[in-house]
Amino acid sequence: MNKTTTINIATLTRVEGEGALHLEISDGKIKALNLSIYEPPRLFEKFLQKRSYTEVLDFVARICGICPVAYQMSAVHAIESIFAVNSGPWVRTMRRLFYCGEWLESHSMHIHFLAIPDFFGYKSALDMAKEYPDEIKRGLRLQAIGNELIKLLGGRSVHPVGACVGGFFRAPKEAQVTLLLEKIKNTLKDAEELLTWLANIQKKDNTQDFICVALRHGHEYPLCEGNITADNGLNIRIDEFEQYFKEFQVPYSTALHCTLNEQSYLTGPLARVNLNYDQLPLLIRNQVEQLGLKFPSKNMFDSMLARAIEIYYCLLESMRILENYAPPNSAFVEIKPQSGVGFGCTEAPRGLLWHRYDLDDQGFVKSARIVPPTSQNQKRIEDDLKHALTKFGLNKEDAELRAYSEMLIRNYDPCISCSTHFLDLRVERS
């Protein structure tokens, strides 16, 4: 007898993404699985047209409340490449520091308030905080350091306004730097303990075969610069992205899917750690090895460990930068607009964020293209769900399938993670 089960997780709504999950099971097999992002197109690329290069950073910062720095940094690199600007070592270093703040803020939030309650069977971080107050407080401290770093250079922690083409509008004062450096030193223990804690949490084995894609730089863990690499041997310049990665529309989603050689791929913390493990400081690698962890890992649930590793990295990197901080003569270099096409690609907390701009000779935008990590990971999330739900057992109760689906989705992306708290499940059986 044929048995078809349709599970519709109908509403994923929150700030940075709205979506749903449609799952159809027939005769014990997945017949259809669609992750649909149905948020209306936000048209930022169109809004940017005919805008001056001086406005672009403020525009793109508004695309995401969680990773505005990433949008600003990808845009600024693209624009500066068109103007042939060398903003110098001080600006380059401060951009790394700025970015560390965003990773700290985003990763801490995701681990403690979105993802980890799933691993302990709690409905929310609020429920979990009653039993694990010290761990949740630790998450708040780490998140706060990230916010302070963003504020130091961006003027404020949400939708920062301090970055400009050529550098920053102003340099942090030495007294601010000294104060923050002390706080970071006091938080290092939190990062070590977080990693140890997460390494000892029991988690399911969700090992799969997939392609990891991340930036790779010659001598540092990638944040703002590097080649686009993959564990299938890909190693290309960022301006070659369009030759290898194909975006396309699927009928059930307003967000484009993106594939590499017609295959889904993972971008984000786990992919970064997998491809850049050797670039991590020895101190971190030693702790990882002492804990018995192994990278590269293809267990998707190791994403949380990868985030913890990057939190630790960001604290060490911020400490290194702030210890050597010296105020510059000028926090930015002068700009002379010129026409051309430029590319920027940086590592947003959730993965590769690729920008392309075509500017006229006055620096006004003729066209823009933005490929965010959320859309790149969509196809991978679908493939993960197909694999993991089958392994989990498709004959499980709908509520169990729903909870596990949400957990798998949350594991990828803080934007979608936010949304999944609002999932409304409808089950149809025939």
Place this chain on the structure above:
Amino acid sequence: MKSIKVLGIGSPFGDDQLGWEAIDLLLADKKIQSYSKHHLHLEKYDRPGLNLLVEMQDAEFIFLIDAVKSNNPIGKIYRWQNMEIEQLEHFISSHQIGIGETLRLGRILNQLPECIVFYGVEMGNNISAFDVSMVVKKSLSTLIKMMGEEICGLP
């Protein structure tokens, strides 16, 4: 004298910026200006989320100002205190993570200051506008008077 912090929450759009506007109006108030920065600190925030708990840590009295979206008349002024705020999760405008949810977490973690007062104003549907609506502007002047008196009356 106890330390006081006033946090105006908002975004640059329409009536949602009323929290920021309130901070500007308070800063222009002569009575408020007579306080030292150590005793009274005023700041604007764009969706502080859980960071609100960190921002509230160093003060004994916290005043939050934010836009409220419910079915009440535009311009209606609200005042809630401590536990009342936590119980009104879906009534209060939620910037990223709701204020109610954040305060409930703060209570569980024993991280809340002695007194938290929430002042809100019912916002209109002008989210794509650049300015605060006239109705809300009028309410804001009443709200600033109320807040000024309350702040000056604190021990």
